[in-house]
Amino acid sequence: MNASSKIVRANLDYLKKLFIMPDSPDKFIEFGHELLEMLHDFFQEKGGIHSSITLPELSDIFDQTAVPDKPWLIKDVLFEIKNKIINHSVKVGNPCYIGHMTSAIPYFMILLEMIIAALNQNQVKIETAKASSFVERELVAWLHRLVFDREDRFYEKHIQNPRIALGNVTADGTLANMTALLVAREKAFPPQRGFSGVRMAGMDRALRYYGYTRGVILVSTRGHYSIRKTASLLGMGEENVINIPVDDNNRIDLKKLQRKIRTLEAGKDGEKTRIIAVVGIAGTTETGNIDNLDALADISRAAGAHFHVDACWGGSALLVEEYRAMFRGIEKADSVTIDAHKLLYCPMSMGVVLFRNEKDLHHIRYTSQYVIRKNSVDTGRFTIEGSRPFACLKPWASLKIIGREGYGLLFRQANRLTGEMKEILDHCGNFETLNNPELFILTYRFIPARVRRQLDEWGAARSSAGGTETARAYERKIRKVNHLINGLNIKIHKALRRDDTTFVSRTVLESTRYRPQNIVVLRAVLINPLTDSRILKAIVDTQNRIGCRLWEEFKPAYRRMLAELTGDASSGR
Numbered sequence: 001m002n003a004s005s006k007i008v009r010a011n012l013d014y015l016k017k018l019f020i021m022p023d024s025p026d027k028f029i030e031f032g033h034e035l036l037e038m039l040h041d042f043f044q045e046k047g048g049i050h051s052s053i054t055l056p057e058l059s060d061i062f063d064q065t066a067v068p069d070k071p072w073l074i075k076d077v078l079f080e081i082k083n084k085i086i087n088h089s090v091k092v093g094n095p096c097y098i099g100h101m102t103s104a105i106p107y108f109m110i111l112l113e114m115i116i117a118a119l120n121q122n123q124v125k126i127e128t129a130k131a132s133s134f135v136e137r138e139l140v141a142w143l144h145r146l147v148f149d150r151e152d153r154f155y156e157k158h159i160q161n162p163r164i165a166l167g168n169v170t171a172d173g174t175l176a177n178m179t180a181l182l183v184a185r186e187k188a189f190p191p192q193r194g195f196s197g198v199r200m201a202g203m204d205r206a207l208r209y210y211g212y213t214r215g216v217i218l219v220s221t222r223g224h225y226s227i228r229k230t231a232s233l234l235g236m237g238e239e240n241v242i243n244i245p246v247d248d249n250n251r252i253d254l255k256k257l258q259r260k261i262r263t264l265e266a267g268k269d270g271e272k273t274r275i276i277a278v279v280g281i282a283g284t285t286e287t288g289n290i291d292n293l294d295a296l297a298d299i300s301r302a303a304g305a306h307f308h309v310d311a312c313w314g315g316s317a318l319l320v321e322e323y324r325a326m327f328r329g330i331e332k333a334d335s336v337t338i339d340a341h342k343l344l345y346c347p348m349s350m351g352v353v354l355f356r357n358e359k360d361l362h363h364i365r366y367t368s369q370y371v372i373r374k375n376s377v378d379t380g381r382f383t384i385e386g387s388r389p390f391a392c393l394k395p396w397a398s399l400k401i402i403g404r405e406g407y408g409l410l411f412r413q414a415n416r417l418t419g420e421m422k423e424i425l426d427h428c429g430n431f432e433t434l435n436n437p438e439l440f441i442l443t444y445r446f447i448p449a450r451v452r453r454q455l456d457e458w459g460a461a462r463s464s465a466g467g468t469e470t471a472r473a474y475e476r477k478i479r480k481v482n483h484l485i486n487g488l489n490i491k492i493h494k495a496l497r498r499d500d501t502t503f504v505s506r507t508v509l510e511s512t513r514y515r516p517q518n519i520v521v522l523r524a525v526l527i528n529p530l531t532d533s534r535i536l537k538a539i540v541d542t543q544n545r546i547g548c549r550l551w552e553e554f555k556p557a558y559r560r561m562l563a564e565l566t567g568d569a570s571s572g573r
């Protein structure tokens with residue numbers, strides 16, 4: 001607290017004014033202005049992306065171990081928010097910040113958040129959310145139509161039909177995926193005469209009743225970890241999420257998937273498996289690539305499994321005609337999830353789960369006596385969550401303000417930026433791009449041109465040596481060098497964090513080029529419309545400069561390694 005701050009004596013009259021009407025409308029507007037100015041300063045501030053404060057220093061700032069007894073003046077708390085929180089927040093909207101799916105938002109979103117807070121609607125029930133319940137149903141119908149494109153009559157009949165739910169608005173993509181897979185689980189083990197269904201009886205009894213030993217979910221190795229979380233929370237067990245390898249384009253390998261299904265269906269050692277769901281990904285978290293949804297739909301149907309598409313990242317691209325072809329087959333999915341806080345440019349956070357069959361959400365319908373009564377029209381009857389905010393106002397309004405045309409321009413810009421970034425990296429010579437970007441995510445790594453040439457040479461020699469011992473020897477050489485380059489890229493990423501003028505993220509992928517080896521990659525997510533070619537060039541220049549500097553530290557080890565691997569003491573010079 002600053003020196004002049006005052007502690008307020010708890011006083012009911014003062015507190016009432018905080019609730020019913022702030023002190024006077026003037027006070028409300030005065031604080032509002034102050035707050036907006038504070039935010040504006042934050043946006044305008046130049047300098048680092050992450051404030052220079054260290055994590056231990058932050059721990060020292062937020063070290064009060066007990067709730068304050070006395071009320072503080074609002075202005076003092078605002079002062080504290082500015083100095084201790086805003087000043088040390090990550091500038092995710094900075095055009096040089098191209099590392100995560102969390103990025104810049106349009107300014108009107110902040111105003112929409114104010115409306116959401118001011119109205120304080122609780123979407124669980126109509127008694128606390130009147131018009132907002134209808135807004136939510138309208139938004140869900142729009143998105144349902146984008147995905148499933150059912151006939152006009154279907155939407156006219158159901159858009160505001162309280163007896164069904166075409167989908168749910170959720171807190172995030174994780175909960176949206178969980179809702180979809182919960183429905184899949186209920187459908188896999190439904191109630192029958194003499195059996196109350198998995199929802200009542202639990203997984204153990206459901207498996208026994210239906211004569212199975214396990215229930216599984218199939219998804220590629222690029223599957224988001226929310227699928228594993230779901231399996232654990234729904235009592236299926238994480239070991240029952242089976243990861244299928246990807247092809248060279250980071251898409252689920254269909255042949256390997258079919259082979260796996262055949263093996264599961266054949267059943268070994270008395271094992272009998274129920275395939276509860278097959279999950280397709282429309283925009284993988286790490287590479288932005290899209291599975292072959294059309295083929296997956298057919299494979300899932302043949303296996304009698306629920307087909308879920310996790311389109312949390314990419315689903316919003318369905319708004320734009322030229323992207324729709326990539327999602328061919330999504331309309332055959334049983335459920336689809338989309339995040340508004342990703343490609344709809346809404347602030348944190350809101351997901352949506354949509355079901356092709358308008359009755360599917362009945363599988364998880366709940367009622368109670370005091371809310372969501374049996375014959376009520378409350379949306380909360382169909383959701384995992386209880387109380388929910390009026391978050392849907394943000395995409396609902398932005399789909400009007402930006403519109404399909406506007407999103408088209410934003411996605412085209414993102415696509416252009418992704419292409420440019422790839423070109424700049426490829427042109428530099430010291431980088432290797434590692435995926436074919438589809439939805440604005442590029443993975444790459446720093447690797448000095450001469451090391452890259454060496455790997456390419458060994459790679460070609462390995463291929464022409466077939467499956468021989470010579471090929472395996474080349475494989476071992478490639479592995480060793482990649483291990484060294486992994487270390488280099490980790491160091492580069494750490495140095496970039498210290499430099500703090502730009503930001504890309506880092507992950508480890510079983511790279512399609514070097515599989516089965518894990519490769520450390522830098523990851524750029526190019527969705528900020530304020531990023532431009534000049535910025536991209538500066539980002540790559542910074543990475544190249546830091547990479548070259550750090551390579552000097554790695555070079556002696558590389559030379560020794562090369563001399564050892566080739567038996568030539570002069571190699572690597």
Ligand SMILES: Cc1ncc(COP(=O)(O)O)c(C=O)c1O
Pocket residue numbers: 101172173174175177224226281283284285310311312313339349351
């Ligand atoms: C493909 C995919 N699915 C699910 C999620 C989970 O979304 P959330 O972080 O909103 O829970 C993500 C998040 O990045 C994602 O990329």
